[in-house]
Amino acid sequence: MEGRIGGSGSNVCSYSPGLFTKKATIGSRIMNLQETFNQIAQLDISGYGKDFLLTWEKSGDEIKATLFLAELFREMHRQGLTYKTFDSGLAISIFRDKSTRTRFSFASAANALGLAVADLDEEKSQIAHGETVRETANMISFMTDVIGIRDDMFLGEGNTYMREVAEAVQTGYEEGTLHQRPALVNLQCDIDHPTQSMSDLVMLKQTFGSLENLRGKKIAMTWAYSPSYGKPLSVPQGIIGLMTRFGMDVTLAHPEGYGLIPDVVDLADRQAKAGGGSFSVVNDMKEAFNGADIVYPKSWAPFQVMEKRTELLKAGDTAGLKSLEKEALANNARFTDWECDEEKMSITKDGKALYLHCLPADITDVSCKKGEVSKSVFDRYRKDTYLEAGFKPFVIASMMFLGRLDDPVNKLNEILVKMKKRF
């Protein structure tokens, strides 16, 4: 068939070019839809699986496919082209924590693919009525193509819950209860925040020109002061768990006692060694910033505090929680100098490191008296942080598309050959 890419048995193929040739810019770069498609078509994504739960469960090719497809979808959107894939179908979101950008990114991604969003509001459901995770997962999935979950409040729980849901719908599919196996997308858990770290990776690729160009670049993932406590660990863990795979020099910096989940730190170390980059942990923000190409200053709660908080929340120990908060804030207050200010920026590579943040940032004198970043630094990089956030809808759409479809490359080819306008 003309324009057909890839056999039904495999997603890896050689490709004869020439079908769609429009050139385009992403950020400031010229992007060629055809070329990007070719790159995707040459990757091995045969083992991609249905779910995107942790970036380190995906192979290098799978990460690349997710990233390239996100860029392709974004470029199509910029050109006014549609990549609507489904004629109907549901994308269910389960938010167990507040969210603006991820909520709208999920809605945007689902909508662009042709899916309608249905939010599972656990308060309006019968879940309190003793319903099991397995039952709920099946009951909402009869006509569901994608499930997105944010569950980042309790250490040891969010990712576990996602796996329970995944297993439930897998069994439902195998038993014939479900006609299709919905794809799961982790919209932030206790361990990883893959839609964020992948958006950050797109940002880095576009800023530095290619994934290859990231080799040897120094990224400082550092703790920063915030007048709140209990922020999830998933962003710093997601960053060290992903960026150590691209030959980067990843420096994790935090005050003593603010460590991340040890297993993830070990993983980052192993990955850095295997990938030809480096990974180090320091207790000095300036040391991390020194010569850095990229800085990512962001507050989080110490692992031990999160563990204790999880226990207290489960026990409903309000007094204990108040006391923990007081103690944790007092401890935080010893580190108000962990702020990303002009002085620290000046010691980065040429004084011009790229500043990343998952937003919203705690900006000194804007959203709080003393925060993660000074106003002048944030203002200079505001546009960049918005651009960074803007990749997320396309990253999520890419995860949905690759997870849900049996032969995504062929489907993508079909879509691209049509070059249909969105309106």
Next chain:
Amino acid sequence: MEGRIGGSGSNVCSYSPGLFTKKATIGSRIMNLQETFNQIAQLDISGYGKDFLLTWEKSGDEIKATLFLAELFREMHRQGLTYKTFDSGLAISIFRDKSTRTRFSFASAANALGLAVADLDEEKSQIAHGETVRETANMISFMTDVIGIRDDMFLGEGNTYMREVAEAVQTGYEEGTLHQRPALVNLQCDIDHPTQSMSDLVMLKQTFGSLENLRGKKIAMTWAYSPSYGKPLSVPQGIIGLMTRFGMDVTLAHPEGYGLIPDVVDLADRQAKAGGGSFSVVNDMKEAFNGADIVYPKSWAPFQVMEKRTELLKAGDTAGLKSLEKEALANNARFTDWECDEEKMSITKDGKALYLHCLPADITDVSCKKGEVSKSVFDRYRKDTYLEAGFKPFVIASMMFLGRLDDPVNKLNEILVKMKKRF
């Protein structure tokens, strides 16, 4: 016109076969889309009407058409075929009680037909502002194709409210305020739960092979113990109001004092007599289970308790409600042996009766200390109850389609001739 079925004046027609011939399985049975369409096309649904409020207001042909179409839609979904009917349009849901499966079934049904769901959250609306039912019903219906309502809290109110809404939009349509008359679907009221009982009927048809095969089968609709009180009567009423029409031997079992709405019990009796089956009420769970082909053990509140509760809720009598709850729970506690356990299952037909439940069930040692069903029985039938629940989205879509369209058979033919893939 080629492939055209039925004249514009009538939905009853003879049909020349041969247009779409794909074979398919539903559950374990081979299903032929063409054949099912033929069955539907031969039924008299000329008086179907806009609303599906009580199963016993529908003729035998109308019930069959609803059921066959639900099976057809389900089979199309299984085969990856779309039956999207509308290019745009709203399906409004009004939930006056918590819901998981019905909420998602409604969303799934609407979405598959091409309608977007808009939920009327009465707290966010101006309804508190003294707006009448007639006004609200019209204000939300200018571009609305379907309205689904769950209102099961107060005896004497839910179904009445639905009829008020139906009358309001009918008047609005006749006055020209509305361009179309939205179809209403009862998503559970104080009297009936037609989307549940119809799903149960599909389950029985598929289990026993045909509606004809249900003749003479014994179904035990029995009360079961639950550590809660105030559960609606609509499920047991829906079951005895529907199953007595198919020549089944319907046994309603409950402790003394746990009766249903007398009018519905009378109706069941009359229908059983007319249909060649039987209907009996007993006060012994074992007597009902004895030799039963199907058992449906499910808790509900006594009619009198619901009546009193309705009064107290209206009066805002919190103390009275607490006292009623205490009294009702104490009364319930006398019947903890009304549990569907292995011993009782062993006396059903060959010890292998089909277990039905609308879910979520109160499972002993799982969701409560003592409940409606033992863990081992529920586990054995868990897959079946999920399958049973899975018919609901398609039953609702069928009710929407048959209620909303003027010539559903012709439209269905159009859709089937296209055999379009969902993605």
Next chain:
Amino acid sequence: MEGRIGGSGSNVCSYSPGLFTKKATIGSRIMNLQETFNQIAQLDISGYGKDFLLTWEKSGDEIKATLFLAELFREMHRQGLTYKTFDSGLAISIFRDKSTRTRFSFASAANALGLAVADLDEEKSQIAHGETVRETANMISFMTDVIGIRDDMFLGEGNTYMREVAEAVQTGYEEGTLHQRPALVNLQCDIDHPTQSMSDLVMLKQTFGSLENLRGKKIAMTWAYSPSYGKPLSVPQGIIGLMTRFGMDVTLAHPEGYGLIPDVVDLADRQAKAGGGSFSVVNDMKEAFNGADIVYPKSWAPFQVMEKRTELLKAGDTAGLKSLEKEALANNARFTDWECDEEKMSITKDGKALYLHCLPADITDVSCKKGEVSKSVFDRYRKDTYLEAGFKPFVIASMMFLGRLDDPVNKLNEILVKMKKRF
């Protein structure tokens, strides 16, 4: 290209007729889709802009285009024709106050154009987390085509907030963060309620036959008694700000001390003078009703009360608010005779003035003991008020279409040439 209307550089053009010719009725009038399209195509809407925030920021041609297109969309809907424009895309609603009809009108409008509604529930978002308006506006807009906002609680705030959002997405678009500039629609602010006043204008046009026929007609926009206080000023302001542009005799009536925002009153006066009509303010309901062709009796809070209320709300002064409410209600109670009753209706033109209301009305002996309108008057005009409300979804769709598209006339022509059925 056959059937093509207008060049890409201009929306003003001459038109060769004959492509789509179906005749139709709106209300009782025959409407010709072709003719209405021709009228729109001849208007200068080249400066329409992205946002619809205040009717008086729009030129006469722009108001007419909005109105004619609303009528055209409504007629298409009546005929079962679709005007779906987008294959995908989001329409975001932000409701900072309760709403039924505007909420559903917005959902209907978006859906008809092919956009999915995503509601920004500020409680479920991270906005409390110190996020700026600029940031939130961009974060929700990456794939968003339309934003609708209701923010009518605080004087001096609602419209200002809308402009902040508009500026934020404009900057985002110019910076390349957003691929498209979402169109904003004011769903009611502290100053204007353009989707309401434009619906009212459609009602008047259809009742009196044409905009030209409104010349010299007397409309009485009068305060009326209600047992509540703190109702927004946007409806009366919207009416005097719009109707004074069509050569009407606009009389604003209210008890002394119940004045509107002075700037809007001045604007109405200037517009009346420029347009050849008249504008007067009186303190006597009967004087306003005398000889009126149209009456619009509607309660609102005095400007000064709203100003004070805004201060107290911001200060969180609960005691002050209670005292203000008491005082304001006591003051209102002096004017219970400001009711639209049969006696007052009898002194209107031929005793048959058209009664308008934005709904829900406070109806004496229905929704309250003493209200804005007597039961018999409201009942006689109930159908008319429903019809009036029914224009709103189409008015909003028109604002979205004209604001979002670069070449709406050409797109409209494409849609009309297809004459595609909605189902």
